[in-house]
Amino acid sequence: MTDNVAGPDISVPPNSTLDLKSVTSKTRLDNIIVLINPMSGGVGNGAADQARAILDEYPITADIRTLDGDSFNQTIDEAIKAKPDALLVLAGDGTARTIATLAGQNDILVATLPGGTMNMLPKALYGTGDWKKALRRVLEDGEPRKVAGGAIGDEYFYCAAILGAPALWAPAREAIRSGKIGQAFSKAKLAFNRAFSGRIRFSLDGQPAEKAEALVLITPLISKAFDENTAGLEAAAMKIDDAGQAVRLAANALFTEWRNDQAVETRKTRSVEVWGRSRIPAVIDGETVPVGKSAKVRFVPHAFTALALSADALENVE
Numbered sequence: 001m002t003d004n005v006a007g008p009d010i011s012v013p014p015n016s017t018l019d020l021k022s023v024t025s026k027t028r029l030d031n032i033i034v035l036i037n038p039m040s041g042g043v044g045n046g047a048a049d050q051a052r053a054i055l056d057e058y059p060i061t062a063d064i065r066t067l068d069g070d071s072f073n074q075t076i077d078e079a080i081k082a083k084p085d086a087l088l089v090l091a092g093d094g095t096a097r098t099i100a101t102l103a104g105q106n107d108i109l110v111a112t113l114p115g116g117t118m119n120m121l122p123k124a125l126y127g128t129g130d131w132k133k134a135l136r137r138v139l140e141d142g143e144p145r146k147v148a149g150g151a152i153g154d155e156y157f158y159c160a161a162i163l164g165a166p167a168l169w170a171p172a173r174e175a176i177r178s179g180k181i182g183q184a185f186s187k188a189k190l191a192f193n194r195a196f197s198g199r200i201r202f203s204l205d206g207q208p209a210e211k212a213e214a215l216v217l218i219t220p221l222i223s224k225a226f227d228e229n230t231a232g233l234e235a236a237a238m239k240i241d242d243a244g245q246a247v248r249l250a251a252n253a254l255f256t257e258w259r260n261d262q263a264v265e266t267r268k269t270r271s272v273e274v275w276g277r278s279r280i281p282a283v284i285d286g287e288t289v290p291v292g293k294s295a296k297v298r299f300v301p302h303a304f305t306a307l308a309l310s311a312d313a314l315e316n317v318e
Contacts, residue, residue, distance in 0.1 A: 020059045026143035027109065027307065029060055033084040035076065035099065036115075037067040037091035042131065043115040047090060054132060058139050067091060080106050086307045088138065090131055092116040094287045100147075101156045104304025111138045111307040118286030120159040124222050125308035127317035137317075142307040148220050149303035150233050152295050156303055157284035159222050163274050163295065164200045164214030164238070165281050200276040204235055204269040212237040215274060217297060225266055228311065232268040233299050239265060272297040 023029050034055070038045045048064050055062040063084075065075050079087055080102055086109040089099045093116035100121070103110035113131040114122035125145070126134040149158040199211045218234040220226055225234045274280060275294035282291045309317065 021057050021140065023058050023060055023139055024142045026141075028085050029139070029142075029307075031061045031084050032063070032086045032088060033079045033082060034062055034064045034088040035067055035079055035091065036064060037072075037095055039068065040090075040092040040095070040115045041117050042092075042119065042129075043090055047115075047131075050132065051090065051135065054135055055139075060139070067095070076102070080108065083108060085109065086111060086142075088113060088135070088307075090115040090135075093118055093120070093285055096121065097156065097158065097285055097287070100158065100304050100306075104147075104302075107305075109144060109305055109307045111142065113138070116286070120222075120286045124159055125306050127309065127314045137309055138307055141309055141313060143310060145306045145308045145310065146302050147304055147306050148228070149300045150217055150219060150297055151300050151303075152282070152284065152289070152291055152297050155284060155289050155291075156300065157217075158219055158303060159285045160219065161217045161282065161284040161297065162214060163202075163217070163280055163282050163291070163297075164212065164276075200274055200280055202237070202272060202274045204267060205271055210237065212239050214238045215272070217269075217272065226268065230268065231299070231301060232270045233272075233297075234266060235269045235272065236264050236266045270299040 034051055036047050036051065037043060038047055048066060051064055052062075055064075065079060067075055076099060083106075087099070087103055088111045089096050090113045091099070096112040096116065100110050100112050111134075112121050112125065113134045114126070114129045115131055116122075119129050122131075122134060123129055125147075126137055128134050128137070147158055149156050150161060151157075152161060199213055200215065201209050201211055202215050203209050214237075216236040216238070218225075218236065220228045220230045220233075223230070223234040226232070273294070273296055274291075277293070279293055280291050280295065282289050282295070
């Protein structure tokens with residue numbers, strides 16, 4: 001038995017005078033399940049009640065289930081088996097990514113609301129880091145949107161993967177954005193000390209091996225070089241010849257758009273092999289994952305279908 005927080009049936013009865021807001025006409029949303037992890041950093045204990053209050057404004061049947069304790073995985077499995085019109089997820093980056101993958105494998109429409117620390121995927125799909133705003137946008141303007149991605153073994157990513165010691169810059173940059181300067185300094189120092197101790201080797205689409213400090217693989221969802229119809233990943237290799245370039249690239253990685261740096265080369269690829277002398281630091285969609293001393297990466301043309309705003313609608317989001 002799962003520890004669920006299930007709300008009442010909020011279908012509108014005949015002759016009801018309740019003034020409800022319109023739900024998107026772009027897909028069916030009669031029956032949805034909302035999975036909430038209150039322990040995630042961007043969620044909180046009151047999230048289930050707050051979500052219920054918003055959902056009650058719309059003519060849909062919504063079942064809110066809390067992810068917690070020993071029933072965590074079972075609750076997710078039962079939600080997948082229920083085959084709702086859409087599965088909404090309010091949880092951390094890793095949990096949202098995992099559920100999106102499962103939803104894709106089971107042909108279920110899924111909305112990953114921003115409930116984590118970096119929220120890379122939700123921001124790309126909804127244009128906000130505020131889960132309440134994202135929820136309203138999903139309900140009122142959401143439509144099915146195919147999302148391509150990449151996979152490193154069994155680990156899927158939908159925004160970007162950073163392979164190599166500069167992956168350690170990601171936590172430092174996030175600390176800066178959060179105003180935690182002392183923490184950012186310590187993380188940046190650790191990253192810098194490790195970043196140039198050894199290069200990784202990589203091969204794109206079976207081509208001859210190359211060396212780089214890091215390889216960043218970017219999906220069509222967020223790529224600035226390619227669009228969503230591109231059948232491949234944007235591969236950005238960080239190549240550094242001297243300490244001066246290292247300092248400049250480290251600064252750009254933390255404070256500006258690192259892809260504009262002259263030490264970065266960008267190409268398209270569908271498959272990648274990466275290897276090194278020691279374990280390769282890796283961050284996928286903002287989450288650190290283990291990949292060992294070698295990894296194979298493949299492009300996934302249709303990883304899952306998101307209930308999201310269209311690319312055109314996102315451009316007009318305030």
